[in-house]
Amino acid sequence: MKRISYHWGGKALGFILVCLAFGCFVTMMIGYLTYSNNAISMRDVLAKDYINSNEVRDNVSGAYYYLDTLLEYKSEENIMAKDEPADNYSGVLDRNTGIAATPIQRVEIYGYPPEDRATVALTEIYDPYEDRPTVDLTEIYDPIADPEQERADRVRAFLNAIINLNAIEGLYYYASDGEYVFTNCSMTTAEEFKQYQHHNIVDSDSIAMNIGDNNLSYANYRHRAGTAIYLAYDDDFIAQKQLVFSQVKEELYRNAMVTIALFSLGLLLLIYLVIVSGRELDGKSIPLAIDRLWSEVTAGLLVATVGMYLVVFSLFSYGSLSYAANDMPILVVTVSALFCAIGLFFFLSLVRNIKNGVLISNSLCYKAYSGMVVVGKTIFDFTPLSVKIIGAIIVAEFLAIVSVFVAIGSSSILSCLLLLTLFTAGVLYFLLKYVLKPYDDEVTTRLQASVNKEMKAERLKTELITNVSHDLKTPLTAILNYADLLLKQDDTNEYAKIIHEKSRKLQDLTEGLFEVSKAQSGNIAINKETLNLSELINQTLAELDEHSVEFKINIPDVTITADGKLMSRVFENLMGNITKYSLPNTRAYIDAFQEGGKTHITFKNIANYEMNFDSSEITARFARGDASRTTNGSGLGLAIAQSYVEACGGNLTINVDGDLFKVTVVF
Numbered sequence: 001m002k003r004i005s006y007h008w009g010g011k012a013l014g015f016i017l018v019c020l021a022f023g024c025f026v027t028m029m030i031g032y033l034t035y036s037n038n039a040i041s042m043r044d045v046l047a048k049d050y051i052n053s054n055e056v057r058d059n060v061s062g063a064y065y066y067l068d069t070l071l072e073y074k075s076e077e078n079i080m081a082k083d084e085p086a087d088n089y090s091g092v093l094d095r096n097t098g099i100a101a102t103p104i105q106r107v108e109i110y111g112y113p114p115e116d117r118a119t120v121a122l123t124e125i126y127d128p129y130e131d132r133p134t135v136d137l138t139e140i141y142d143p144i145a146d147p148e149q150e151r152a153d154r155v156r157a158f159l160n161a162i163i164n165l166n167a168i169e170g171l172y173y174y175a176s177d178g179e180y181v182f183t184n185c186s187m188t189t190a191e192e193f194k195q196y197q198h199h200n201i202v203d204s205d206s207i208a209m210n211i212g213d214n215n216l217s218y219a220n221y222r223h224r225a226g227t228a229i230y231l232a233y234d235d236d237f238i239a240q241k242q243l244v245f246s247q248v249k250e251e252l253y254r255n256a257m258v259t260i261a262l263f264s265l266g267l268l269l270l271i272y273l274v275i276v277s278g279r280e281l282d283g284k285s286i287p288l289a290i291d292r293l294w295s296e297v298t299a300g301l302l303v304a305t306v307g308m309y310l311v312v313f314s315l316f317s318y319g320s321l322s323y324a325a326n327d328m329p330i331l332v333v334t335v336s337a338l339f340c341a342i343g344l345f346f347f348l349s350l351v352r353n354i355k356n357g358v359l360i361s362n363s364l365c366y367k368a369y370s371g372m373v374v375v376g377k378t379i380f381d382f383t384p385l386s387v388k389i390i391g392a393i394i395v396a397e398f399l400a401i402v403s404v405f406v407a408i409g410s411s412s413i414l415s416c417l418l419l420l421t422l423f424t425a426g427v428l429y430f431l432l433k434y435v436l437k438p439y440d441d442e443v444t445t446r447l448q449a450s451v452n453k454e455m456k457a458e459r460l461k462t463e464l465i466t467n468v469s470h471d472l473k474t475p476l477t478a479i480l481n482y483a484d485l486l487l488k489q490d491d492t493n494e495y496a497k498i499i500h501e502k503s504r505k506l507q508d509l510t511e512g513l514f515e516v517s518k519a520q521s522g523n524i525a526i527n528k529e530t531l532n533l534s535e536l537i538n539q540t541l542a543e544l545d546e547h548s549v550e551f552k553i554n555i556p557d558v559t560i561t562a563d564g565k566l567m568s569r570v571f572e573n574l575m576g577n578i579t580k581y582s583l584p585n586t587r588a589y590i591d592a593f594q595e596g597g598k599t600h601i602t603f604k605n606i607a608n609y610e611m612n613f614d615s616s617e618i619t620a621r622f623a624r625g626d627a628s629r630t631t632n633g634s635g636l637g638l639a640i641a642q643s644y645v646e647a648c649g650g651n652l653t654i655n656v657d658g659d660l661f662k663v664t665v666v667f
Contacts, residue, residue, distance in 0.1 A: 170237030
């Protein structure tokens with residue numbers, strides 16, 4: 001399943017299903033918004049039953065309003081017979097008694113244009129909450145209106161009230177002010193209306209409300225003293241409406257479950273696409289061509305797609321295409337799925353860029369910012385250091401002058417000093433961080449790079465010498481063996497002797513070079529032990545060949561901690577150099593003493609040649625004091641000695657004073 005999920009086919013199927021789920025979901029939502037039924041409206045489905053629906057509430061409130069209008073105007077003849085179109089009814093109730101307040105007082109309002117002149121009815125009533133009288137503006141009259149037009153408007157309102165009352169289905173009504181009666185049934189008493197389950201009785205004797213829960217606010221507000229209004233719903237009508245109400249509500253409930261299922265499916269598939277988009281099963285990234293668009297462009301196209309669809313959605317819901325939701329649902333699904341596909345295409349592109357970490361770097365703003373930074377850095381880097389420092393000083397002076405003027409304006413010496421200090425600190429911070437520190441970092445970086453390069457070169461050179469020395473051992477061994485065989489056959493063969501001698505010398509050179517390389521690369525095994533210096537040096541001296549130098553040894557009973565084999569080789573090389581390079585019939589001195597917790601061992605002799613070399617370079621590989629190279633030697637003895645001493649934890653130094661050659665070993 002995981003392989004299928006990350007396969008392009010699985011992703012394509014998920015993409016298509018998301019679009020279809022979105023299209024169907026939106027079509028269902030538009031269907032709710034445009035739902036129409038002759039028996040029940042969409043806004044009523046949330047009511048617990050039909051009698052508490054908005055339709056019943058509107059019908060009851062409307063019936064009270066229409067009946068109140070009829071009781072006010074009474075008849076067409078009564079309207080036409082009045083000389084004054086307006087009466088003294090203010091339309092404001094006393095808050096405590098619910099009875100109409102005192103008649104209105106007409107006040108002419110001047111200052112208006114002639115066509116906008118009006119009088120405002122003012123009624124003072126007592127406000128028990130604030131314990132003071134208040135003035136309410138109630139009705140606005142136009143004193144220059146045409147009385148005939150006013151009568152015609154009232155007649156029209158009277159007739160509309162009758163028509164609208166007759167349009168309310170299932171509702172029986174009776175209204176009377178003692179003189180005029182308006183009814184659509186034969187019932188005339190409150191008891192007769194109370195025979196029906198749902199009824200409202202409002203008169204001077206009692207108020208009985210039994211139609212729904214919130215249908216009487218308008219009746220309480222408009223009820224006139226001395227009038228009676230009875231309402232009742234036909235029980236069979238309510239039963240039939242309740243049956244249809246229940247069927248519609250059940251149907252809409254099933255559709256709501258389908259809508260929720262579609263939304264959940266689309267959301268789960270969208271999460272799946274977000275997880276697998278832009279990735280293969282092994283985690284590799286799969287960028288598409290659209291991902292190379294600037295992030296702002298992709299986001300703008302996504303927003304534009306959403307905006308365009310909102311327009312289409314409004315047309316399907318409330319505009320000229322609202323009929324399509326029920327008549328052509330396939331069209332709504334197709335259009336919605338198409339917009340979803342386009343928007344999802346751009347959305348997943350942003351998701352892939354986020355996963356690949358290029359959402360910001362792929363934006364136009366970031367590229368512009370990066371370009372400006374590069375240009376600014378280039379200009380800054382090519383600006384001489386002196387110019388940067390001078391510029392920083394000029395800025396500091398400018399800010400100081402500005403701070404002085406600001407301080408003068410505020411007449412505060414303390415403000416002047418504070419601003420000057422802040423500006424100076426800011427400029428110094430900028431100078432140190434952005435001008436001087438980059439140079440310091442650059443020097444440090446270059447020095448570190450140079451050191452690393454040198455160390456790498458030295459390591460490569462050591463490895464090369466080690467490998468070459470190792471590779472030379474095999475052919476040299478073969479040459480020596482063949483030279484030995486030739487000498488065994490004929491010990492007078494001069495050529496064989498020369499081959500044997502030179503091969504032996506080359507072998508010694510190769511082995512010495514190999515030993516130096518191993519010691520300097522740290523690939524030599526160290527076995528430290530306590531060594532008696534006197535015994536070790538005397539043993540080494542006894543193993544020397546005949547020589548013309550007299551050794552003077554002054555070594556007390558002292559010990560060092562080092563590798564015995566390596567130190568034996570060190571003393572052998574140093575004392576061998578003395579026998580080879582000392583002036584004949586001279587004395588060489590070997591002394592040892594302890595000072596400051598350290599053991600010092602010195603080797604001193606008189607050279608048989610002019611020592612015009614640098615003592616710090618004589619320990620390098622192949623370095624020889626005899627520039628003419630007339631003496632025997634490979635130039636590796638001192639290098640081996642120094643490497644072994646350092647490997648054992650000591651230090652070897654060389655000093656030259658005229659013809660005096662001095663080597664000091666310290667442990």
